[in-house]
Amino acid sequence: MSGTSNKLNKGSGQPAEGQQAEQRFGILPHPAKTNNPADLADPPQPGAGLNSKPEFQAFHAREPHLPSQELLNKLEAPLSREELRKRAEELNNST
Secondary structure, eight states, rough: HHHHHBBBTTTTTTTTOOOOOOOOOOOOOOSSSSSOOGTTTTOOTTTTTTOOOGGOGGOOOOOOOOOHHHHHHOOOOOOHHHHHHHHHHHHHHTO
């Protein structure tokens, strides 16, 4: 108790001569206008990691890609189960 009374001038609440004023902190308002955390995020910057490259942002896709009929016609027919089993045996025996 005597330490505090030494620091303060009697009854004034001001620091005594030769003493530094005690540091005070106040509450500042939060910069958010809404509750959405995305509102605080900066837009992606080049070279800022995976989030800044559009090719890595697959979760932003809107709908599935449907190939054109021309591309579908160029694809070869899928192999049957027997052909796939035969190919699997060839690959497993080759090692």
